Amino acid sequence: MTRVASLPGVSPAQHLAHEIEAGVFDALDAEALLAFAIERFHPRLVLSCSFGAPEGLVLLDMMQRIEPDARVFVLDTGRLPQATHDLIDRVRDRYGKAVEVVCPEPDAVQEMVRSHGQNLFYESVELRRRCCAVRKVEPLRRYFAGAEVDAWVSGLRREQSSTRRDAAKVEVDALHGDLVKFNPLAEWSHDQVWRYVRDHGVPTNRLHKSGYPSVGCEPCSRAIQPGDDLRAGRWWWEHESTRECGLHVGEESDGSGI
Numbered sequence: 001m002t003r004v005a006s007l008p009g010v011s012p013a014q015h016l017a018h019e020i021e022a023g024v025f026d027a028l029d030a031e032a033l034l035a036f037a038i039e040r041f042h043p044r045l046v047l048s049c050s051f052g053a054p055e056g057l058v059l060l061d062m063m064q065r066i067e068p069d070a071r072v073f074v075l076d077t078g079r080l081p082q083a084t085h086d087l088i089d090r091v092r093d094r095y096g097k098a099v100e101v102v103c104p105e106p107d108a109v110q111e112m113v114r115s116h117g118q119n120l121f122y123e124s125v126e127l128r129r130r131c132c133a134v135r136k137v138e139p140l141r142r143y144f145a146g147a148e149v150d151a152w153v154s155g156l157r158r159e160q161s162s163t164r165r166d167a168a169k170v171e172v173d174a175l176h177g178d179l180v181k182f183n184p185l186a187e188w189s190h191d192q193v194w195r196y197v198r199d200h201g202v203p204t205n206r207l208h209k210s211g212y213p214s215v216g217c218e219p220c221s222r223a224i225q226p227g228d229d230l231r232a233g234r235w236w237w238e239h240e241s242t243r244e245c246g247l248h249v250g251e252e253s254d255g256s257g258i
Ligand code: SF4
Pocket: 077, 079, 121, 128, 129, 131, 132, 133, 135, 136, 216, 217, 218, 219, 220, 256, 257, 258
């Protein structure tokens, strides 16, 4: 396999358009797909890891075995809990990894907080999306535009929510300038993810032990009860249909958070 060279006027996704359309990636398992992504795109490939869900850590562990210099970034919204910052430090120590930390524009945060307060997200879906747009979606766009990235890897899984059930293993990310987006765990189950964590001693966020299936911003995440839907701990005050991540869903161009 050959690495993709950046050609003027040809987006990264166009290089793989034929293979994506033909579904040739559907048969690859997670490790094989990651190996392909790294072979094709490293160092213009980056893993998106929230450090608040095991999927990103599983992928980081897999990528590390294939290419120790594989890149990883985290969106530090300014509202992450201490447990997540502690995990970022543990990962740095364990893998010797320079995590690329992406932050919101201070002026945009200041303006938003001045107009609507720190906790505007509880007031309406619109204001929650605004907060996510300022703290997550815009920083991600800015990062992708300036970080020499042609492709990214996400821990998205189909069973995570109704809005993710059709996710392909490889997609064109039109929102970010036709990047290639790899979802190696698309068909994995929750149990498979945790089996990998146990089998490989992957570090995870300590809040999972307190009932958090995933950990996002501190004021927008909470523990759930046994039997609850796994997404019930995120934006629990909203209807399920609005609880999607603006980072993954094209039509939510204003963003709605992780
Ligand atoms: S998850 Fe909550 S605090 Fe974080 S960016 Fe979205 S609305 Fe703001």
